[in-house]
Amino acid sequence: MAIAVASTLAILLFPVHFTNYIYFNFGEKFAGISVRLYNFIAIKRINTIRNAPSKMLVDGKEKDFDAKTLITSARILFNNIYLTKIIQLGDFGAQSELACSLCAVQNCISVAFYTYLKSGGNKGKLRNYGIINHEHKNIIYYAKISGATNLVASIKILIILLSEKLNEQIKK
Numbered sequence: 001m002a003i004a005v006a007s008t009l010a011i012l013l014f015p016v017h018f019t020n021y022i023y024f025n026f027g028e029k030f031a032g033i034s035v036r037l038y039n040f041i042a043i044k045r046i047n048t049i050r051n052a053p054s055k056m057l058v059d060g061k062e063k064d065f066d067a068k069t070l071i072t073s074a075r076i077l078f079n080n081i082y083l084t085k086i087i088q089l090g091d092f093g094a095q096s097e098l099a100c101s102l103c104a105v106q107n108c109i110s111v112a113f114y115t116y117l118k119s120g121g122n123k124g125k126l127r128n129y130g131i132i133n134h135e136h137k138n139i140i141y142y143a144k145i146s147g148a149t150n151l152v153a154s155i156k157i158l159i160i161l162l163s164e165k166l167n168e169q170i171k172k
Contacts, residue, residue, distance in 0.1 A: 012151045020145040027138030083117065083124050085146040090130040095137035102139060103130050
């Protein structure tokens with residue numbers, strides 16, 4: 001019995017590593033998010049249809065874009081997960097004033113966010129690389145966000161997400 005309890009406790013508390021890959025290409029009007037466990041088990045894949053940003057594919061099925069659900073899910077996840085790595089790569093086209101301005105804005109937001117994380121005790125790898133490319137006018141952005149949690153926190157996150165979905169359905 002003690003072995004079964006110890007094994008169950010170890011499984012519940014063993015760290016679960018996840019990785020989010022985020023990609024935006026404003027030239028092709030395309031964005032994609034991929035969530036993976038242990039960097040190879042795909043959990044969720046959300047992306048827009050190229051040149052049709054109002055439609056998105058969720059795990060291969062077409063749906064209308066729902067920004068509220070994405071923002072709520074991200075907020076819950078970031079409040080319950082220890083971030084171990086954030087790496088951002090931005091390719092901003094210098095042929096567009098907007099792209100150059102967004103490069104500066106993205107850098108300022110990243111520095112402020114990274115400072116906030118470090119002041120909260122985060123010791124993870126936080127990097128931001130941005131280049132201004134004279135060859136195009138598009139914005140191509142890539143981010144890799146890695147973190148760790150355990151099954152207890154994962155169950156808590158799942159319960160919070162499901163209860164918010166239930167509350168939305170009750171309000172309708």
